[in-house]
Amino acid sequence: MTDVSRRTLLLGSAAAVVAGGAGYLVGARREPDEPAPASAVKVPKYRSRPDLDGLPDVTITTAAAGTVPGHVFLTPFAGALRGPLIVDEQGSPIWFKKVPDPATVAIDFKVQRYRGRPVLTWWEGTIGGTGGQGVGQGEFVLADESYREITRIRAAGSEQADQHDLVLTDRGTALFWVYDPVRYDLSPVGGPSDGVLHDGVLQEIDIATGRRIFEWRARDHVTLPESYAPLPQGDSAHLPYDYLHPNSVSLDRDGHLLFSARHTWGLYKVHRTTGEVIWRIGGKKSDLRVDERSSFSWQHDFQRRRDGSYSIFDNGAGITVEREYSRGLIFRVDEKAKTVTFVAEHVHPQRLSAPTQGNFRELADGGTFIGWGQQPHFTEHAADGTVRLAGHLPADNQSYRAYKAEWPGVARDQPALGLRVDGGNVIASASWNGHTGVSRWRARAGGQPGALSTAVEAARTGFETSLTLAGLPEYVVVEALDERNQVIGSSSAIPVRT
The missing domain is CATH 2.60.40.10 (Immunoglobulins)
Incomplete structure (x- = not known):
């Protein structure tokens, strides 16, 4: 099998002139x-700062007592000024950096730790893909408390890093996805024998050296019939078939890997050393029995919570619509009984449906913070689901994810x-x-x-x-x-x- 060059979709925008000086x-x-x-x-x-004239407004609609201290981290996707943006709880900007033109966007902007220090990380690149599903070609940026660039994390080999997620580990490594287009016989699932497959490749890279530590290829473990995504048709039949669409990676308590695959409706636990799938949740080949209230589809952001439960952002909509509204879903996994049981769901007051993107993260006090993806909203919820902070970008904008964290910027x-x-x-x-x-x-x-x-x-x-x-x-x-x-x-x- 040989690599195939990717097709990219450049995002046009008006140029912004950045004024220098103090x-x-x-x-x-x-x-x-x-x-x-x-x-x-x-x-x-x-x-x-007239150079920031086109910065989108962030509107706060709910501001109740008891919020967790911190700032909101967004990546405005539309307009002349696209890039990582930090705002306070009143929606006022704290820091913004415009990413380069042409057609570059920033995605997945958050606070992590590297070598014992807090750092900012985000992805920069261009977005393409088939069937309206975003596939990224770019690299990740690490910046220190003074916003100085420490390094850029790039995929090993000839491919580029996908935008969906980046995790820095205490080993000094980075975990992220690469969408690798490879020649593939798609005839068993109704496609061309000389087709192209987007293989989901999970890489672990040593940040200091760029050396590849670990690599996992989805096509060796996840079969094409597990996908809910339709094959490209007609003139597009030879475009890459995005059968998996992995969109998150994280670490379980035992050090093994967790990831979400949107197009198989599947959550996976993978052995950190051997690469074997320990279990699947959801989709067509679930190893665990999922109760009705915990069923999900087209999901994002699979995470382990401090109390041992798990969470996802359940879009409930994508290529098809399976649920009236999106939600943050919390459930428990009993590996011995092989069951998944519902714990709670957190819903936007407007019952928003987000067909793409989104995230759901636990906060320090047991509450959660949700980025509503294609819908330009974010919410902070108490542990009981009560909304204590809500806001949004303009209606014609969006942020792939939204996070809340404290940040000591200098x-x-x-x-x-x-x-x-x-x-x-x-x-x-x-x-x-x-x-x-x-x-x-x-x-x-x-x-x-x-x-x-x-x-x-x-x-x-x-x-x-x-x-x-x-x-x-x-x-x-x-x-x-x-x-x-x-x-x-x-x-x-x-x-x-x-």
Whole structure:
């Protein structure tokens, strides 16, 4: 069998111009008789960072008491500004990074640990596939607390990493999927004898060296008749048949591998060393008896929970619709009795149905956080299923997954400053993309950059905070203050133009 080049679907987008430097002056000097109609001037969303003008709004619809501390991690998929995004519980941005054009997206943005330190990880690449099912060609990025890139994790061999999941292990390795197109005889299932199969390849890579530690190929263990996905037809008959569509990987308590395969409706436990399938749950060849309330389809994100139960995001819809709404599903597995029994389900208040994507993760207090995939929503639930935080991206956007975690971000660059004149005063707009330690802002003004005596302060109010300086000074600088009122960063001194 030989490898076949992949077909890719480039995602077109409008280019965004990213402004550099630590300060921005909104508006320019003009001659007194030059007309300046108000309608011709577009007011940026963030005066200190006009390059983030196209950042999608995140709306919070439910904010109850008792939420777990942390920030929300998203990957806006549409628009000119696509990339990893952190927001607070009010929906205000904390950090954003635009991924490169053309046609690049970010997916699966989350906090993990590497060499004992918290890191950010996300996938960058392009999305293609057949039958509307996303197949990624790209690589994973690891960044430290200062958002500096540590390394990029790439698949071994000639193929590229798929976007669906990345797990960093305490061995210093990374687990992820590769969708490998191989020549394959599909005639036993009604396809062409010279067909192409998307083989699900699970790789474990040593992060420091890029060396392949372990590899598992689905076609050696999971048969084609187990799939619920239809074969490509007609002119598309020789496109890769995505019979498995693996979309998550995780580790069980005993160190063996857990993964979800969307197109077989199957959950699998695989021996970490031999690669043998220990058991299957769901689909056409389940090794365990699944009770009615625990049955699932087109699912994502198979995880072991701290109390020994398991969870998935049960889409209930995909190529077909099997359930009216999607849900976070929790169940117990009795390996001796070979049974799967229902524990609980968590549902969006709007009974959302997400035909693609999504995730369901346990929080520190036993609650859960759900990303609703194709539906641009996220929810945090108490242990009893009560919604205590709910929000969403714009309706024309989506985030493959959504996570909640604490993050100690320390930006390397300077705070940004935008200035505008309003009547006889100057409005200073301050922000610091990525720094989570800012409690207050101070603006200082004066006649020279080294002699800024006038000062005003204000509590941080979201991504950007505005401060009003009386009169028209020559220069302004802003300083970021921590909770002890100590200066932790300062912008450049920016001249005021009237």
